[in-house]
Amino acid sequence: MNVAVALSRLGHPTDLLTRIGDDARGDAIRAHLGESGVRLTPGSSVSAPTSTALARLNADGAATYEFDLLWDPDPSGLPAHVEAVHTSSIAAVLEPGAETVLDVLRRRRESSTISYDPNARPSLMGEAAQVRERVEASIALSDLVKASDEDVAWLYGTDDVEDVVAGWRDLGRR
Numbered sequence: 671m672n673v674a675v676a677l678s679r680l681g682h683p684t685d686l687l688t689r690i691g692d693d694a695r696g697d698a699i700r701a702h703l704g705e706s707g708v709r710l711t712p713g714s715s716v717s718a719p720t721s722t723a724l725a726r727l728n729a730d731g732a733a734t735y736e737f738d739l740l741w742d743p744d745p746s747g748l749p750a751h752v753e754a755v756h757t758s759s760i761a762a763v764l765e766p767g768a769e770t771v772l773d774v775l776r777r778r779r780e781s782s783t784i785s786y787d788p789n790a791r792p793s794l795m796g797e798a799a800q801v802r803e804r805v806e807a808s809i810a811l812s813d814l815v816k817a818s819d820e821d822v823a824w825l826y827g828t829d830d831v832e833d834v835v836a837g838w839r840d841l842g843r844r
Contacts, residue, residue, distance in 0.1 A: 691720035713744025759789035
């Protein structure tokens with residue numbers, strides 16, 4: 671949502687595929703998106719509670735999260751042509767929706783610039799070894815990958831970002 675809002679505020683036509691419930695939280699999100707000029711895809715509003723994430727900051731400012739969510743987006747009504755597609759974090763690894771996201775990336779690969787931010791959330795994603803293949807599948811379809819040193823350390827157990835990025839280049843994208 672943050673990327674969609676920023677792009678829309680910069681004047682780019684922006685559609686958001688997500689899953690927002692029919693409750694007060696969903697209403698607030700829809701209002702924020704509407705004020706920012708972001709269009710929700712038709713299947714994004716659902717008759718269910720809006721997912722939540724509770725963030726807690728430690729003394730160093732690092733966040734830990736508690737999630738209550740169901741990620742099962744409905745891709746119907748996506749625009750036929752878009753210049754760019756962005757995905758990140760749990761959307762690209764949490765089933766059942768992760769397969770939908772990967773399918774959208776595959777279908778847009780030849781006609782759109784694709785960006786991806788792994789934005790690791792270990793408390794929700796599980797073990798790094800279990801999600802690494804899915805993360806790398808998204809990276810292989812992406813033109814731009816934005817990852818933090820924390821993402822790399824969690825996913826690969828190393829702080830050698832250059833070595834990890836070299837491996838990502840071997841996945842076939844630029």
